[in-house]
Structures are given as C-alpha cells and as structure tokens.
Amino acid sequence: MVSHNGSDYLPRTLAALADQTRPVDSVIGVDTGSRDDSLALLERALGAGNVLSFPHGRSGMGGAVRAGLSARSPWEGQSSRAAEWIWLLHDDAAPAPEALAELLGAVERAPSVTVAGCKQLDWHSGRRLIDVGLSTSRWAERLTMIDADELDQGQYNGRTDTFAVNSAGMLVRRDIWEHLQGFDPALPGTGDDVDFCWRNRLAGHRVVVVPTARMFHVAHRPHAQGNPSAARKAQVHLRLKHAPLWKVPIHAVGALLGSIFKLVLSIAVKDPGHGFSQLVATIAALGRPAAVAKSRRTAASTRRIRRSVIKKLQTPRRDVWNHRRSLMEALGADRSTADGLLHDPLADQPTGDSTDDFAALTTTERGWVGAGALAAIFIAAAASVTALSGLFRAEAVSGGGLIPVSATLGEIWHHASSWWISLGAGLPGKGDPFGYVLWILGVSGGGDANAAMSWLLLLAAPLSGLTAWFAAGGVTTRRRFRFAAALFWAAAPALQVALNQGRAGALVAHIMIPLLVLALLRAAGSAVGHGRFILPAPGERRFTEKPPTHPGVNGTPSWTAAAAAGLALAVVAAAAPSLLIPAVVLIVLCGLMLGRRGRTVWWALLPSVALFLPFGLSVIDRPRALLADPGVPLAFEAAPLWQQILGQPLLFAPGGGLSGLPFFSGGVIPWALVLALLVAVPVLALAVAALFLPGKRSRTARALWVAALVVLVGGWLAGHVATGVLGDALVTPFTGPAVSAAGFALLAAALIGAERLLDAADRSMSSRVRQNVMLRSAVALGMVLLLAGPLAGMAAWSAQNVLRPAAAAQPADGSAGPPLGTPRLVEAGNARTLPATAIDRGTGPEQSRTLLISTKENGTFDAALMRGAGTTLDSLSTIAAARNIMGAPGQETVRDDDDVTASIRSVVATLVAGQGVDPRPLLERLGAGFVVLRSADTAAQITASRMDAVPGLVAVGQTDVGWLWRITPLNQPALQPADVAHRVRIVDPAGATVALVASKYDDVDTTIAEGPEGRLVVLAERPDPGWSAWYDGRKLTATTSGSAQAFTLPASAGQLTIRYDAPWALWAGIAQATVFGLTLMLAIPIPARRPNTGLSRDEGSLRKEHQNA
Structure with a gap:
C-alpha cells in the first residue's frame, strides 16, 4: 500500500483491507513523504516493522513499490512452490470485502493471466462507474470508455480480457513484475499502469479485468499527480516509447503540431490555460530523449510478440470520437441545467409585499443605466467643442x-x-x-x-x-x-x-x-x-x-x-x-x-x-x-x-x-x-x-x-x-x-x-426623520x-x-510663477507639408528628397531633409530622436554631427548665403531634388532673392508652403532626359553620375543598361550592413561612396534588385502575427460554453470538467 498525504482516505482504505474475505499474507506500507498523518496511520494499522518511509514522492507509485519490495521482501527468484502475487493498493482506493478473493479466483482459473484488475467505482457514490478496464487510442491516449455519470448495473460484468487495468487494486505476478522491471520511472503518475500492461501484453501475457472485484476509488483527488498535463506528457512518452524506431521522429513532430493545434482550438473556445498546459507538457515529454531511449531499451528487452498484435486491442478512432462526443453532450446538459431556473441565483428569493417589491420599483435605479454616460458625454462634448473650435x-x-x-x-x-x-x-x-x-x-x-x-x-x-x-x-x-x-x-x-x-x-x-x-x-x-x-451585502441570507x-x-x-x-x-x-x-x-x-x-x-x-x-x-x-x-x-x-x-x-x-x-x-x-x-x-x-x-x-x-x-x-x-x-x-x-x-x-x-x-x-438609516435628512444632505453635499x-x-x-x-x-x-494650464498650440492646417511638385517627384520613381528650410525669429535657420510627401507623424521615429544623445541619465550630452548631418548644415549655409558656390555635389549625395524656403516675412524674401542666384537652382515660384526651387542634376549632357535628382544613381570610377535609377520607397527592382567598368550604384542612404543588392541573381559587393551606401556594379546589362533586410524581421513578424492573432481570437466576447470547451480536451480532462460542472 502506497500513501501520500492520504490521511483523509486511509482509515476507510485500511478498514477495507482488514475486512477482506481472503486475508492477505503480508502487507508492506510505503509512505512517500506525506505532510499529514499518513505515516502514523499506516504504522498503527500495519505495524511499524511493515511500513517504510520513502520520501521521494516524485518517483511515483512505481518507485515506492520497488523500494518497499526491496526493503521488506527482496526477490529471490521464482521458487517451485506456488507463484507469488503482488496486490497494489492506493491510499484513496478502498477494496470491497470480496475483491482479493475474486482476483485470485480469476488468475487461478486462467494461468496465462499475469495481471488482473478491479472494477473502479466512485468513492463517494458507490454505483457510479469510473472504469472497467482501460484502453488506449492509436495516439496512446488513456481511455476508460465509460459515459459520464454511468451507473453500475452489471452491464460490464462479462468483460474479461482488456488492454490494461487501473493500478489501484492491480494484482501482478511477482516474477512478471521483476521481469518487466516494474513501472516505468519516466511515468511517475498517470500512464504507469497502461504502460506496464502494454509491456506485459508485448511479453506474451494476458491482462484481465475482474468486474466482480470492486474498488471504490477517489475519481479526481485534489492536488493529485494525475492532472491533464501529466496525462499529456505520459501520452507523448508512450507514443514515442512503443512506436517503431523509424516512426519516432514522425510521432514527435505530430505531437508538437497537435499540441499547437490544441492551443489554437483552446483559445477559440476560451480555454487557453488547458491549451498552454498541453503544449508545455508536450515540449517537456519531447525534451527527454534519454528517458525515452532508456524506456525503449527496457521495453525491447522483454518484447516477445509483434507490435501489430497490440493494435487490435486499441480503441478505433471512430469509437474514441463517439465517446468524446457523448461526454461533450453531457457537458452541454450541465450547461443547460446551469442556465435554467433551477440554478438561477435569484430564483429562490422571496417576493411579495413583505419584501418591498413595490418600493423597489419606485427607485431611480429603474431608469436606463446609460443615462449617466450620455449626460457626461454631452457635457464633455460641449466643453470640447468650445475649447477646440476651428478643428471642425x-x-x-x-x-x-x-x-x-x-x-x-x-x-x-x-x-x-x-x-x-x-x-x-x-x-x-x-x-x-x-x-x-x-x-x-x-x-x-x-x-x-x-x-x-x-x-x-x-x-x-x-x-x-x-x-x-x-x-x-x-x-x-x-x-x-x-x-x-x-x-x-x-x-x-x-x-x-x-x-x-x-x-x-x-x-x-x-x-x-x-x-x-x-x-x-x-x-x-x-x-x-x-x-x-x-x-449579497453583509447579513443577507441570499446565495448562501x-x-x-x-x-x-x-x-x-x-x-x-x-x-x-x-x-x-x-x-x-x-x-x-x-x-x-x-x-x-x-x-x-x-x-x-x-x-x-x-x-x-x-x-x-x-x-x-x-x-x-x-x-x-x-x-x-x-x-x-x-x-x-x-x-x-x-x-x-x-x-x-x-x-x-x-x-x-x-x-x-x-x-x-x-x-x-x-x-x-x-x-x-x-x-x-x-x-x-x-x-x-x-x-x-x-x-x-x-x-x-x-x-x-x-x-x-x-x-x-x-x-x-x-x-x-x-x-x-x-x-x-x-x-x-x-x-x-x-x-x-x-x-x-x-x-x-x-x-x-x-x-x-x-x-x-x-x-x-x-x-x-x-x-444606518433609522426611523428618526432628522437623522435621515442629515445623512441625505451629507450625501448630496458630497456629490456636489x-x-x-x-x-x-x-x-x-x-x-x-x-x-x-x-x-x-x-x-x-x-x-x-507659472500659471495653471497651458496655451493651445494645436491648429487646423494643411495635410500637405511640401509643394505638390515636390510631392509628385518624391513619391514617383525618382524618390527625390526635398530640403525644407525655415527661418527663425533670431535670424537663424532650421532645415530638414524630407522624403516623399514630407515628414509625417507616422514617419517620425523615437530612435532617430534619441540617436545623438549620449551619457548617463541626468548627465546627457548631444554628440557631434555625423557626415550626413554635417553635409546638410553645410549645404544650407551655402544656399542661404547666395555667394555663387555650386551646392549640387552635396545635394546630389543627399538625393535632394528640390529646395523649399518656408516663411513669409521680409527676411525670408531677402533670403529667397539670394537663393535665386545659387548655381543649379531653378526657381519654380512661390507655393502655399513657401518658395520652391528645383535642383538640376550635375553632368547634364549625360543626364539630359532627367530634370531632377534621383534617390539612386550610378557613378563612374571618377564619381561622376552617369545614370539615374528608378526606385521604390526603400527597394529597387529595375533593369540597368551597359556601362563602364568599375561603376557603382549609389543610394542616398546611410551605409548599413542590412542593405543588400543582387544583379541577375548574383549578390553584389557592398561598399560606400562618401557617406552613402553603394554597391559595385558590373559593366554588363542586367536586372538590379536592392532591399534592406533586418536579421530578425521575419521571425519577429511571425511572432507578432501569432500573438496578436491568438489574442484577438481570445478577446472576441463569445460565450465559453462547456460543450465547445471540450473540443480541445481529452477524455480524462472531459470527465474532470464534467465533475466540476
């Protein structure tokens, strides 16, 4: 008898053992480190000399039985006298008085039987069936094939041979136990009995259930090892252990994919906790290759018949699904009952004059519940419209x-x-x-x-x-x-x-x-x-x-x-x-x-x-x-x-x-x-x-x-x-x-x-009017x-x-000091931040940039290099905002400009000075095709007149954004068809632009004509290892041209492809899509009905869910 924190059950179990019509010859009690009175109860009932303290609860029942037999009854080999039998008992399973006698009678009538088991009935309800023998599906799922709340009416009394029997009350011949080396140490809980009977069958022996031998068993014991996670872990282990070697990888991948599917299904039916536990259990089982290999070697050493013989005893898939559907229908009946009036939390409440029903009808609580929300919305909307007028x-x-x-x-x-x-x-x-x-x-x-x-x-x-x-x-x-x-x-x-x-x-x-x-x-x-x-409020009797x-x-x-x-x-x-x-x-x-x-x-x-x-x-x-x-x-x-x-x-x-x-x-x-x-x-x-x-x-x-x-x-x-x-x-x-x-x-x-x-x-309301008035007045004042x-x-x-x-x-x-509140800075504005001409070229195949210069009150200038239709709220980056800050918190400084920022400062100084210096070499490296001066004061007009004289700037005129200039490309004879700079260009070995390349927002995918040897394709982008280029399928060598990203380009014609790839982009995208997809699925507010919840559960957890219901 093995016990672990079973003091609530041991008195009845020990009494049942003592009442056997065929007394046992000897008893060995093993306590696996109980924190209650289990050890003391065993010693009082069995004697201290027959009880072993084995504080290794995680080794399961198999480890406890091995320890008990080794310490109190070591194996000395099969003698010529009658066979020795072991009767395994749980602390929460009480045998009926005739149980042992019926088991011994069955094995005496059939010498080929080496394992016999009992009919399992509910501990609390003696007629409710738990199992009459066990089976497995083709996927090693432990099955009882007993309907929910099925009562014992003798309908299974004719059952004998079965795939496996429950370890509670299992009768095992001692020589077979020693030959099979007992229960698998890798299965310390659920599944140990199924695995032992499986190996017994493969060794050529029979397993029978004796329906007349009854065992009253606690079906779902609190804090037991036999939870759905342990069942899934055992199922995967058994699948890998008993499969042919060439199928082990297939079963491993199938178990993982099946768990992922169960997780998605459990999320869909609002039961993600079960799905996650099943996935974790599967990963844990797959993460024990040494335990699987050792178990396979042990099973192979005792196997005498083909694995295909065992398949005939396993339950077909159709029967498994029919049984699961029956359990789910039982859960549906539970839900219907729970939704009915029998369990309505208000159904048993008294009504009538004595309960002040009519007084309750006169309260303000009978008004529409959303009236307060509407009132608050109207008041807030009036204040908002008044404060933000002009934004309509x-x-x-x-x-x-x-x-x-x-x-x-x-x-x-x-x-x-x-x-x-x-x-x-x-x-x-x-x-x-x-x-x-x-x-x-x-x-x-x-x-x-x-x-x-x-x-x-x-x-x-x-x-x-x-x-x-x-x-x-x-x-x-x-x-x-x-x-x-x-x-x-x-x-x-x-x-x-x-x-x-x-x-x-x-x-x-x-x-x-x-x-x-x-x-x-x-x-x-x-x-x-x-x-x-x-x-209910304190003192109320409802819902007790x-x-x-x-x-x-x-x-x-x-x-x-x-x-x-x-x-x-x-x-x-x-x-x-x-x-x-x-x-x-x-x-x-x-x-x-x-x-x-x-x-x-x-x-x-x-x-x-x-x-x-x-x-x-x-x-x-x-x-x-x-x-x-x-x-x-x-x-x-x-x-x-x-x-x-x-x-x-x-x-x-x-x-x-x-x-x-x-x-x-x-x-x-x-x-x-x-x-x-x-x-x-x-x-x-x-x-x-x-x-x-x-x-x-x-x-x-x-x-x-x-x-x-x-x-x-x-x-x-x-x-x-x-x-x-x-x-x-x-x-x-x-x-x-x-x-x-x-x-x-x-x-x-x-x-x-x-x-x-x-x-x-x-x-505290009383019959005294004055006190009630004072309380009501205090409440009213508080609301005010x-x-x-x-x-x-x-x-x-x-x-x-x-x-x-x-x-x-x-x-x-x-x-x-500073007043309370802040002035309003938000105003209605134009959706365009750049002139339409610049936007057309910035969003077209040229992908040209625009240099936007703004005058400030103190005579200085701000400048920004803008892409496409201009800098927008969604294009802003906190990474860019923080990139130049360095130092510990509270001691930060701004680092010096890099080459690109220094180039922008230099070209702005050249433009606003208007001294005849050609700024196009710098503007070309920046990919700038337009310059905009934004302001309308006198100083801006003077600056605009100076900029008209800058070489390479062609005045387009004043727009709704500001003055606009187009920048003509350098090397004009070679680039005669183009009238504006491009983001991507091809330069010769001397650095002169020989061709302009059409591009998309970030990527390039276009045909390139023949050209001189040693040419480069240059992007108006900062250099970075993430940029890569292919030419007719061959990867190009990355280099730089000044402060810009470049690639060596062959002289022959071909198809050019350039893109930016981040090493984590693909996996990060998959992870984000998976997490948000599952979260959205789980967040959809649909009722989590018990029948639907059962779709992701196996038989054991379905039966437990039914009991909880």
Whole structure:
C-alpha cells in the first residue's frame, strides 16, 4: 500500500483491507513523504516493522513499490512452490470485502493471466462507474470508455480480457513484475499502469479485468499527480516509447503540431490555460530523449510478440470520437441545467409585499443605466467643442507635438513595420509601435488618418468620459458614482494639456487607461457584479448555498478580459512607452500575489512584449528610445510629485493664476491652487477613506494605491532620462501618461470608498426623520463637491482656449510663477507639408528628397531633409530622436554631427548665403531634388532673392508652403532626359553620375543598361550592413561612396534588385502575427460554453470538467 498525504482516505482504505474475505499474507506500507498523518496511520494499522518511509514522492507509485519490495521482501527468484502475487493498493482506493478473493479466483482459473484488475467505482457514490478496464487510442491516449455519470448495473460484468487495468487494486505476478522491471520511472503518475500492461501484453501475457472485484476509488483527488498535463506528457512518452524506431521522429513532430493545434482550438473556445498546459507538457515529454531511449531499451528487452498484435486491442478512432462526443453532450446538459431556473441565483428569493417589491420599483435605479454616460458625454462634448473650435472639418491638425499624418494607410503601415527609418538620409531601426495605432486610427477614419486625428481631438473628452463610465462599473454599482467618474475623467488636467499641446500619444493613453484597468480587474475576477450577479451585502441570507458567479466578477477570472487587457495595454504602451515598465511590474506582482486566480493576467503582457520586442532589438545600443514619446519632441517643465498626485502634469505656482484668464491671474486668492484642490481633493479623500473601511474591497483599494504610487515613481524616474532634442534643450518623456494612470487608479479607489461610505449610510438609516435628512444632505453635499471640480475645470479650460487672443494682449503677472494650464498650440492646417511638385517627384520613381528650410525669429535657420510627401507623424521615429544623445541619465550630452548631418548644415549655409558656390555635389549625395524656403516675412524674401542666384537652382515660384526651387542634376549632357535628382544613381570610377535609377520607397527592382567598368550604384542612404543588392541573381559587393551606401556594379546589362533586410524581421513578424492573432481570437466576447470547451480536451480532462460542472 502506497500513501501520500492520504490521511483523509486511509482509515476507510485500511478498514477495507482488514475486512477482506481472503486475508492477505503480508502487507508492506510505503509512505512517500506525506505532510499529514499518513505515516502514523499506516504504522498503527500495519505495524511499524511493515511500513517504510520513502520520501521521494516524485518517483511515483512505481518507485515506492520497488523500494518497499526491496526493503521488506527482496526477490529471490521464482521458487517451485506456488507463484507469488503482488496486490497494489492506493491510499484513496478502498477494496470491497470480496475483491482479493475474486482476483485470485480469476488468475487461478486462467494461468496465462499475469495481471488482473478491479472494477473502479466512485468513492463517494458507490454505483457510479469510473472504469472497467482501460484502453488506449492509436495516439496512446488513456481511455476508460465509460459515459459520464454511468451507473453500475452489471452491464460490464462479462468483460474479461482488456488492454490494461487501473493500478489501484492491480494484482501482478511477482516474477512478471521483476521481469518487466516494474513501472516505468519516466511515468511517475498517470500512464504507469497502461504502460506496464502494454509491456506485459508485448511479453506474451494476458491482462484481465475482474468486474466482480470492486474498488471504490477517489475519481479526481485534489492536488493529485494525475492532472491533464501529466496525462499529456505520459501520452507523448508512450507514443514515442512503443512506436517503431523509424516512426519516432514522425510521432514527435505530430505531437508538437497537435499540441499547437490544441492551443489554437483552446483559445477559440476560451480555454487557453488547458491549451498552454498541453503544449508545455508536450515540449517537456519531447525534451527527454534519454528517458525515452532508456524506456525503449527496457521495453525491447522483454518484447516477445509483434507490435501489430497490440493494435487490435486499441480503441478505433471512430469509437474514441463517439465517446468524446457523448461526454461533450453531457457537458452541454450541465450547461443547460446551469442556465435554467433551477440554478438561477435569484430564483429562490422571496417576493411579495413583505419584501418591498413595490418600493423597489419606485427607485431611480429603474431608469436606463446609460443615462449617466450620455449626460457626461454631452457635457464633455460641449466643453470640447468650445475649447477646440476651428478643428471642425479641418483637413489636418498640426502644432505642438502634432504634424499631419501620411495620406494613405499603406504608407502608415510601411512606416510602422519597416526596419529602415525613412527620415533624412535614413538610419537602421524598427518603426515606432505608435505607427500601428495611427494605422488603426486611419482605418476608423475610412482611410483618412488626418480627418480621424481631427475628430479624435474633438471627441477625446467625450470618449474619455465614456471609457471611464464603463470602467467605473467594474468597481461600483452606484450609477451616480459612475457619472461622477466619467465627468472627472473627461475633465482631467492631463487630458486638457495633451489636447492643447498636441500630444497624440498621451491623448490616446488617457482614453484607453480606464479600459485597461477594467480589463485587468475582470481578468482577475475582481470586478463587481451587476444585476443578478451582485454579491449579497453583509447579513443577507441570499446565495448562501451558491453565490452568483460569472467570468470577470466575484472572484471568477476571465480569459477574454485578459486578452482585452493585453490589447489595451499594447495600445497604451505604444502611445506612452514610459508606462510599459510600470505596467509590467504591476502585472507581474498581480500574477504572483493572486496565485492561481491571477494566472489569466499573464496573458496581458504577451501583446506588448510581441509589439515592443522587435523595437527593443533595434535600440539595444540606445535603450533610452524605449521611453520616448511619439510625435514631435516638445519641451515642458514637469510638476513635482505632490502636484502630480493632484492630477497636474505641468508645474504651476500656487499663486500663479489661471493661464489665459487675466481675471484669475493671482493676487490675494491663489486661483491655481484653489482649482487644483477643488478637482483633486474630494477624490483623494475618498481614496484614502477606502484604505481604512472594512470589507474585502479595501484590498482592491490598497492594490490601486500601490499601482498609483508605482506609476508615479516610474514616471518620475523616466523624467530623468533624455529621449529627444529640441533646439539646444534635451526633452524627457512627458509626465502626463503617468499622471493619468495614477489618477485613474486613485479614482477607482475613491469609487470604492464612496460606495462603502454610502452603504454604511444606508445601513444606518433609522426611523428618526432628522437623522435621515442629515445623512441625505451629507450625501448630496458630497456629490456636489465631486462634480464641482470637474465642471470648474472644464469651464476654465474652455475659457482659456476661447479667450487666448485677449490673453496674449493682457498676459498674467508672471512674477508669481507659472500659471495653471497651458496655451493651445494645436491648429487646423494643411495635410500637405511640401509643394505638390515636390510631392509628385518624391513619391514617383525618382524618390527625390526635398530640403525644407525655415527661418527663425533670431535670424537663424532650421532645415530638414524630407522624403516623399514630407515628414509625417507616422514617419517620425523615437530612435532617430534619441540617436545623438549620449551619457548617463541626468548627465546627457548631444554628440557631434555625423557626415550626413554635417553635409546638410553645410549645404544650407551655402544656399542661404547666395555667394555663387555650386551646392549640387552635396545635394546630389543627399538625393535632394528640390529646395523649399518656408516663411513669409521680409527676411525670408531677402533670403529667397539670394537663393535665386545659387548655381543649379531653378526657381519654380512661390507655393502655399513657401518658395520652391528645383535642383538640376550635375553632368547634364549625360543626364539630359532627367530634370531632377534621383534617390539612386550610378557613378563612374571618377564619381561622376552617369545614370539615374528608378526606385521604390526603400527597394529597387529595375533593369540597368551597359556601362563602364568599375561603376557603382549609389543610394542616398546611410551605409548599413542590412542593405543588400543582387544583379541577375548574383549578390553584389557592398561598399560606400562618401557617406552613402553603394554597391559595385558590373559593366554588363542586367536586372538590379536592392532591399534592406533586418536579421530578425521575419521571425519577429511571425511572432507578432501569432500573438496578436491568438489574442484577438481570445478577446472576441463569445460565450465559453462547456460543450465547445471540450473540443480541445481529452477524455480524462472531459470527465474532470464534467465533475466540476
């Protein structure tokens, strides 16, 4: 008898052993390191001399039996007397009184039988069948072929020979046990009995089941080794062990592919945990080649008959599928019953006058649940329209951190997915993850991303209110509090700063953070229930037997919500990369603290890891780019932590007044501090109260406080890392996203505190009218305070933006410090940043660049080398922004210009000086075909007149963007058909351009004519090992021409192909597509019905699922 933590079952098992009608001759008890009273129970019942302590539980039953036999009854060989038999007993399997006698009678009648087993019945329900002999499928799946809840009516009493029998109550002839070397050590749990009987059959012996020998067995013991993962591992091991040698690789590949298919299927039916465990178990089984080889050698040493003989005893595939379908139908019946009135959580509730049914009908809760959301949306929309007037029907928006987006979805996708950054002369690196967000935005705008961006700014406040209203439903059931949360979030100062400064990333993050928090709460089962799933209040008697459960609420985790959280986190992290590390820390802590209940939240990390892993591989040498905000780098002065806790991302002086409102410019009343406190203090007070109120919800409130502090600290640390350069100033990540994330965590904690306080007030209502009036008045005052701050903040923001001309004429007194708020920098603009002529040549086969020069107020010039239709928001790169920054955080410096940047500075100086120096050699290497001077002041006109005299510049005229010049190519006689420079050209050994080559955005695929020996094909791109070229299928030798990428070109004519390849591009793309495809599949909110769930399960896990149901 082998025991392991079986003290709950041993008394009955030992009593059953003692009651056998045919007593055993001797008993050996083996305890495998139990942590309960199992060892003491065995010693009391069997005697200390007959019990062995064998603290090696992982060796399984086979190891325990071998240890017990070796220590107490060593094998001395087969004697001439009667055969010795071993009866194997589990601590959780009690034999019927006549079990041993029936087994011995069966083997005495048939000497060829060397293994006999019992009929297994349920421990708790003595008539419910577990198995009457075992079988396997052709794929080594362990099968019982017993229907769910099938009762023992003697229908299997005629069964004798079988493929295998259960190890609980297995009777084995001792010589056969020793000859077969017992159970396989590689199968310490599930599958050991099937394998032993399999080898016994191959050795030429019989296995029978004796239905009259009954064993009462615990079907699904808690914390047992026989879980679905162990079953899958055993199944793969058996498949590799007993297959012919030439089929082993086929079975290995088939097992892996089958597990991957099961994973996809399990995700489709909302059961990914099972699919992942099956895949891990398969990999674990395949990762033991030494154990498989040893097992095969042991099996081969005892095999006497062909493997094909055993196939006749295995269950055909059709029978396996019919049996599985029967079990799934039983699960479907469970689901129907669970959905019926018999298990309706409200079905047993009393009704009538005594339960105040009619009083309940008169409450405000009978109104439409979305009324608060609509009210918040209308209020936020009115404030947004007032504050952002002028953006209606705007072709594009620009200003602050915003510039127009590319005109087509294909360009946006190319910039996001490309491994070559198409800015200026280009540089290696993955496109920003935010580019995918812009692509989704363009899809939502019907292909027009610029129009969608305009509408996003206009609708940001209403959308924020809507997402906050939905998320508030995860922490409170009170509609008034959901309305207050929506209004607060729509009026958050971080949102207003992001809107006025054109910070698209912070804006998207603010909108999505509530959905991320809601999804995480539901993934962990920490959201509150609504309707029939509301948990009973303390003292209520309802649901005492079966509390209402639903995925995502009341402690029931949700895989669908976890997948939704993963998608939301990917969007938030792409929009605000500085939030990624704090989010990862919090999710890991959540997964560890919640244990098994938190297993779902780990999925929330997968999409973000898949999204940022390729990007991270390209910034190994400049990791600061991982924290950079998308968009144009924009300098700001971060608020101290105490102001960030008040929800303010930018520094303000308490007496600095309100920006743009002269009447509130400071003085005696510190208007800035008053407004900041009015918005934040009621929420902070309720959030603090939630920490000390009784009940389980206070733990959620504490977790939200921890999340807020972690995010604020993470934002503070990120604020010490420079990620961009604006003029002479270094730019750090914007604090707004961290303030938004911490603010919503505190808002959720405040909602918990408010609900707990209101619940306490409701319970304290008495018959005394005066006390009730006071409580109702306090509640009303609290709601006024909650709503006053957001409404005042919206009014101030709208007024600041509307009155900004007056504010410019009458600036506030700056002596008191920076005011609260920021001026609006975002304006309606033109979607084109370059003249149409330059765009046509920049997007055509020439792929020519445009040098855009802008005049500044101090007489200096800015210059940018633009590609295609001009630099757009999706083409910007945080890698490019951070590439010139060097040094430790807080001690950063900007490195000197490289050759390309120095060339641009030199050519700009030559152009604006207008001294007759020919700039075309430098412009040709840069691939520039046009020059644009953008400005309309007198200084720009003087500069334009000087530039007209520059050799090689042909004035096209003034456009809506600025003055435009076309650059004529050098070596004009040879290039007579061309009137503008190309991105790709062919040069002779002397470096003179002899031909221009048509190209695509990054790649080249064209026919090249004959030419001189020693010629080069030159790209106006920075040199990088990722560039490769082929000429008629032969790879060309890479070289450089000055500071440009070049390749040696044969003199003969041929087909030229050039492209940029990153070593990780293919695998990274496959990984991203796989992770996001599976996440989207899992996130689709369809019911996870038990019959569908069974599609990905084997027989053992189906039976366990049925028992759980």
